[in-house]
Amino acid sequence: MQRTARLGIIIPRTNATTGIYIAIGVALLIYIFYRHTVRGYELKMVGKNLKFAKYGGVKYKSTFMMIFLLSGFIAGVCGGMEMTGNFGKFRTEFAVNLGWDGVMIASIAKNNPIAVIACSFIWGALKAGSLQMERVTATNRLVVSVLQAIFVLMVAIDYKSLKKWYVDKRQYRLLSQSAGVK
Secondary structure, eight states, rough: OOGGGSSSSSSSSSOTTHHHHHHHHHHHHHHHHHHHOOHHHHHHHHHHHHHHHHHTOOHHHHHHHHHHHHHHHHHHHHHHIIIIIIIISTTTTTTTTTHHHHHHHHHHHHHHHHHHHHHHHHHHHHHHHHHHHHHHHHHHHHHHHHHHHHHHHHHHSSHHHHHHHHHHHHHHEEEEHTTTTO
């Protein structure tokens, strides 16, 4: 690929390209679309509760098709940015496990496009740092994978339900003790 067709590097001696600006712009557009348009609301309804969306009059089949087309388009743009930014040629192995990373990042961000930006930077720093850590120290890079898993679990825990369960259990125990039940 010719140098003039490639994305420009924004930080010298790194792989950070102008694709970062494009990705942030796309995330902002998704946020605006999701939060401020009727179609965005319909997408959220279909994703959260299909039955409710059906009864609410949403054309769920066309909405599903739109979701798939939109996500495929965004994935294609991101893949194109990776090819024109970092590699300068097509590589089949560049996207190994990126889909699962995206699922984890979206889970941590609670599907908020703005939070996805911050979580992506942190996740990427952890992944890049793990490779450097393995080269410099005797520590295995899988330690970072364990830390990422713990991070996902901590975010996934529903603390409100956990607190309610604990309080209910404690109240039951106190009531049982005061009633003399063993």
